[in-house]
Amino acid sequence: MVANVLKRKIALRIKRKKRIRAKISGCESCPRVSIFKSNRTLYAQVINDVTGTTICASNGGKLGIKANKAGGQALAKDLAEKMKSAKIENAVFDRNGYLYHGVVASFGEALKANGIKL
Structure with a gap:
């Protein structure tokens, strides 16, 4: 029973992911920033x-x-430094099917705070 609940949860996230990816795309001047989170x-x-x-x-x-x-903010700071060294200042945020709250929201806000326009 637990396995079926987990399969449904993952299937719904993939469905949201496809819906999001149909609308956004990254290019040379404005690439896509994709985030993935696991339990660890x-x-x-x-x-x-x-x-x-x-x-x-x-x-x-x-x-x-x-x-x-806190980990999301630290990861965003590291990624923002790498993006600045690659001369990227604008990006499109791909939340990868996750809801924009908690870790994903802190990552997005920290990217904005470190000078990346989303």
Whole structure:
């Protein structure tokens, strides 16, 4: 029974993810910032969808960051530094099917606070 609930939860997130991705896309001047969260850590990457390449990425596991609000802010600070070194100041935020609250919201707000326009 628990497995069925988990399958439904994941299926609904994938459905939201497809709905979001139908509306947003990243390009050279305004790439897409995608976030993924697991129970233990956070991952974020900056993607150019025209060429299908990852411009820069940040891994919370390698930085020792946990999947909480403070970890989201630390990951955003690290990713913002990498984006600035790649001369990227504008981006489109892909919340990857997650609701915009908690960890995802703290990540987005910290990116804005570090000089990235979303």
